[in-house]
């Protein structure tokens with residue numbers, strides 16, 4: 192019989208119960224025991240739901256207290272030295288310390304989980320001796336069985352993926368590290384086998400990237416070892432997010448099943464199977480329901496794919512499953528009460544995807560006619576959206592067609608603009624600035640709620656926002672910052688804010704997904720053609736500027752970030768969506784400039800999020816992403832200073848593209864990766880204005896002046912002081928007021944020290 196399977200389910204809960212529990216614990220509102228209880232309840236609910244829907248292979252150990260890579264590292268006792276870990280099972284205080292930092296020790300680096308918007312904590316191997324501190328997959332399996340009678344499928348991150356995502360070792364040590372990790376995996380797997388576990392899912396998404404011969408040898412060794420150590424266990428070697436590289440090596444591994452992504456890696460995986468076949472002794476985990484997208488699947492198209500696959504694998508060796516963990520989509524469409532019917536009808540979140548998996552499994556098992564009614568409904572829902580007015584805006588389509596064939600270019604090169612801008616702005620050397628947002632206090636959130644509920648009218652709310660702006664303009668002046676910001680108090684989220692004001696977007700009420708730790712985002716849905724309606728940021732920026740003599744930067748989110756942090760339609764290309772956004776945002780840039788705002792920051796923290804995993808596709812993406820940024824910013828005067836900001840990930844291999852964006856100033860996050868980016872400027876020269884973040888904003892810890900002076904010193908060794916800016920790593924909205932003020936004061940002190948040390952005139 193064909194089986195249905197899910198690779199992982201969202202952790203956060205339909206109402207973000209998970210996030211709330213974590214944060215209550217961190218702020219001391221609940222005890223550790225209460226946290227355990229609450230999380231257990233959430234975890235069991237999620238399992239029960241999948242059980243009720245009738246999923247055959249339900250993932251267990253997909254749940255986490257923060258992040259599954261951190262879970263894996265701590266399960267192996269891999270804890271950075273600075274956390275004074277003394278062995279044994281890693282206490283929650285250390286676990287959360289690694290994730291979030293403590294007063295004494297900085298947090299571990301956080302980075303993107305492949306090309307998703309999920310961020311994991313990077314394990315620091317640095318000479319650690321791994322030991323198995325607990326068998327988490329086993330505990331999860333037992334719990335599901337005892338509490339709910341579920342025969343779960345434990346999930347674990349595979350050794351090669353774990354290693355490749357870690358830092359603190361040389362590539363030449365790969366084999367040695369695999370040897371250190373294997374005994375731990377073996378123990379886990381043997382204990383699972385002893386317990387009577389049927390299927391284990393070992394995630395090796397790294398197999399969709401290019402691997403060296405050493406990596407492949409390590410992979411083979413690992414899976415040979417597993418097969419020998421636990422022969423009774425059915426291992427599903429799971430890949431996702433793209434088609435696999437090295438197909439022939441992979442299918443020869445001694446595992447029972449291979450899981451492939453037939454959504455994001457559809458073309459590649461299908462053509463390889465057609466060329467090389469699929470081994471007759473293995474089960475195929477056919478990932479055909481998109482674990483990352485929110486659209487209802489066209490069941491008809493999915494059946495065609497399954498039909499194709501049936502030519503290579505008999506149905507008793509087929510598992511119908513999600514393309515990846517459902518971690519990346521919200522929980523359910525069911526509770527959404529405010530969406531247009533034509534849109535709601537075409538959506539499928541995690542729970543609805545469970546239904547789709549069940550339907551397809553049924554169709555394959557008992558014939559397509561058994562789901563005839565559902566097929567019909569599905570076709571109709573998709574057709575209705577296609578015909579909607581929102582998807583057929585000729586005005587937008589025509590205008591974008593015209594501007595996308597022009598080359599988007601500022602009228603003068605940077606060197607000339609720089610002179611004109613210096614003359615106009617008269618900034619001191621090493622100018623200081625911040626990234627945009629200031630702490631969103633409880634008061635700010637409360638005010639927004641009152642206004643949203645209609646208890647406050649527009650005037651009251653705007654009055655409140657202006658008061659916040661006043662407070663922070665004064666504070667910034669008093670601290671001694673050179674280029675000010677208004678603080679973004681009117682925004683909850685940097686994408687949502689713009690989406691609400693542009694056309695073509697829709698907003699869910701509960702469509703949250705985990706971004707990192709307890710931080711969840713509610714991505715807007717770009718379901719129609721994007722259009723500018725009226726100015727979005729002019730009022731607050733203009734007000735802030737009227738309160739100070741210092742320049743105030745206007746603050747926008749860039750087209751690529753809006754796109755990459757939204758769920759987007761899949762009927763036109765991402766490139767086209769980016770150009771539609773760029774055209775709309777250009778009108779905002781022009782409105783700001785027209786209102787007398789002469790510095791405009793267009794944030795693009797998420798450019799890298801959209802980078803294709805396959806190297807051969809990256810250049811094309813970067814080219815149109817850069818073009819969209821330039822399209823947004825190129826029409827301003829020479830003296831108008833365009834800023835941009837990037838964060839969250841590695842940039843060292845895309846400096847050329849960053850330079851090609853031609854922003855007058857860029858601020859980049861650096862401190863969490865401990866200055867690795869600085870190193871890349873030793874090899875690449877950067878000729879535009881640049882600020883490398885001098886302190887980590889993800890931690891409540893106030894950095895000392897000396898820490899920041901040393902960051903500045905290091906940067907100035909490779910970057911031109913005349914082009915260098917001083918700023919924190921990112922926006923400050925998640926921080927408290929006092930720590931923010933203290934940190935910024937220290938930042939200004941560090942700047943003054945650097946200025947005088949270098950004999951740089953102010």
Ligand code: GLN
Nearest residue numbers: 626627628794796922923
């Ligand atoms: N301007 C935004 C802020 O300060 C940038 C946020 C970001 O980079 N993620 O909040």
Ligand code: ZN
Nearest residue numbers: 796838921922
């Ligand atoms: Zn940032």
